[in-house]
Amino acid sequence: MEDINSIKITMAQMMENFTKDMAHFQGELNKQAVVETSPPTICSLASQFHAFKTFTVQALQVLQCQVETIGKVADQIEMDSRRNILLLHGLPEENTEDTAAVITKAIVEKLKLSEFTSSDISRCHRMGRLSAPDRPRPILFKLHSAQVRSKIWSSKSSLKSTGVTLSEFLTKARHEAFMAAREKFGVAKCWTWEGSVYVLGHDGKRHRVVSCKEVHGIALARCTVSPGQATAPKAAVAPQLRPKSSRRIAAAGAAVAKK
Structure with a gap:
């Protein structure tokens, strides 16, 4: 890329x-x-x-x-x-931790998926460099099964108010599109699903985008919508929250996913 x-x-x-x-x-x-x-x-x-x-x-x-x-x-x-790769943010970090055990515990206890075990994980590790003790690095983990991945992603609403967030491992272009969409339309109107970025536009319609160019196109379309034409916005899927550390994650590149 x-x-x-x-x-x-x-x-x-x-x-x-x-x-x-x-x-x-x-x-x-x-x-x-x-x-x-x-x-x-x-x-x-x-x-x-x-x-x-x-x-x-x-x-x-x-x-x-x-x-x-x-x-x-x-x-x-x-x-x-990167389809079967997810990121967990906000889990406390220790020098001698077993990353797979940390992920398994979080998924079982916080997402209420008691059937999940460490054998469902293909590989996992912390991302980036440790900048401060009170700012744990996110954990990247790849799953063997797409079905297990879907179960985990569908249960992420259980993480609300826990200080832990779950996100997809987007490509650099899609991560930049996601951040641009959040800036233009607000956090509550942007989310990701299956590697794509979704935006609830000013016209009340849901748009799928994968690049900043497409995000800007939706923003410009606002000028062509008159107040009388605007429709009531649909209920949006819970937005994916991306902590500041995600800026470092997006730069990891495709090499990580191909290991």
Whole structure:
């Protein structure tokens, strides 16, 4: 995904530089192209320049769309590899702890899933570096079964008022989209489900987004909705709370999920 992002940045820079150069060249050409006195070669050059400019802009736009498409596919593949991974935040941390035992105890006692055992866990570990003793690192754990994962996720409302939260291991792009949505629409109107970000827009409709671009699109759509057209918002699923430590989690990358 980092390679895809770098390509996107390069494409944007190419388009910007091309636009500047073409604007400068067009300005110089206009200075010489006086209708009454310009020789035929100048007029022909202006026509050829316009055709070349149009072709180049269209080619860059096609390439940019292709890069964005590849980026979306890569992001979806990365998210699929994280499907059975969840994050637990707020569990006290000890130097000689058994992480699997800590997770099992939390799920059995706090989520009331008595049938859950440590054998359901494929692997688990704390994420990031310990910054302060009173700020325990979140625990990443991967489950063998998608069914067990669904049971745990469906029971996360039991964690309310416990100081412990459960979240999905989103890709960097989706994490950024989630944070942008929370900032624009509020925490209560944003949540995640099966790796996708959902937003209750100003139009009262529920939107599924996976990128910041899509979040901005929903925000801009507010301008086209008149007060009389706005509908009563639907009841939103309980939002997924993401602590500050989640900013470090999103940067972990796909390498963690592929181990």
